[in-house]
Amino acid sequence: MEETISLKEIFQTLKQRWKLLVAIPLLAMLAGTLVSVFVLTPKYERSAELLIYQAGTEEGVTQNDVRTSLELVGTYTQIIKSPRILNDVIENGNLDYSLSTLQNMVSVTNQNNSQVLLVTVEADKPEEATAIVNEISTVFETQIPDILSTDNVTILSEAVVGENPSPSSPNTILNMAIAFVVGLMGAVGLAFLLEYLDTTVKSEKDIEKILDLPVLGVVSTMDAVEPTRKSS
Template identity: 45%
Template sequence: MEETMSIKELFQTLKKRIWLIALVTIIAAIISAVVSFFVLTPVYESKTQILVNQAKSDQQLYNAAEVQTNIQLINTYNVIIKSPAILDKVKNELNLDRTVEELNGQVTVSSAKDSQVVEITVQDSSPHVAAQIANKTAEVFQKQISKIMKIDNVSVLSKAEVKGDVYPVKPHPLLNIAIAIVIGLIFGVGLAVLLEYLDNTVKTEQDIENILELPVMGVITNIKEVPKATNVTARAPLNTRASQRGETYGS
């Protein structure tokens, strides 16, 4: 086989080994489906929002300087929310059987640009536990921030709730299966091309022409093996044998 493969040869290879490509793709899809539906634990997500508002004062209206100050404080709040000072109290009050480090990995804090709203997102294998952690984190933070920074400008904007049917945010079985099919196709095509490249056997007259670059003058077809003859013992008829015995006795 030549070092390089033309487009025509590539399509011929894929056509010849289409069964292998299909088999690899099906196996990859089945494995992905089994892992997604039966191995991976579903993870649910719950969110709560807190508002960084104006600090308590005698003024009735917000001014631009105070709003900007509150926005700048949000970056600091994002760090404090995920600190052990907050999460350790959340863990103890909810009696969670996990470490503060594990709880930290479940909590995500984010805020939109130039917004005073901070969103606390929690992921857990139970939607109810995720909602409890989100609400408790916001509650503890609201109480502790006045002690930590000597300010009181945080209020809970919306609480996390579990309503009706909830669906996990991960895994995504259909997406995983689709990705597995694509990977299976790529791997199957690569395997088919590799096997064709390593195959140096001669199977057809076309292979001879490709390797030797000589025309084929003729082809000897396969000759079926002739079945062996069955040994048959010839026996004379009864009357013949009787007459022979009579002649023998009469002599």
């Protein structure tokens, strides 16, 4: 019975503060939208693919060659973001970025243990992201023979700007959803805080809790009625 009463009180509190529960999440969602559109700088991603292969023998490419190429993928991932490669990229492209900044802009992934590396660059403009990732691919392909004394990298596909490019971030829809959820949680917490701080007596149950005494009777609310005069 006590649990049922507690649940009733919870729902009653939420019902009484419904305007708060509606207004705060909507305002938070509006704020998240405005921040995403007018405050956060749009970022654009462009990617290029590199194929890592092992030169085969006269009999063709063996399973050993494929295994060796896969083992080199992890090494090549580190080399792509190394100063040896990126410093040349900065110099060739006259980029106004430090080495550490450019390293943070670059990500290298290898999906499903394939021999293909996906090099991705995130920048403020799609043209810039395209130019940087293509330059990284070119420099890497050129430098690998000197670094590892092997020529087993080829550019599988270069990045293109594309028509009407859309930013990869910020994700306005996601930010709106997060702001709404956070706003709703804050509104619920505020509703219970206001209820806790509210010391007004609203019902006979409140009196029982405060005085720890049973209520013997309740006086109903009476509307004031003007007395009518008797006709003489």
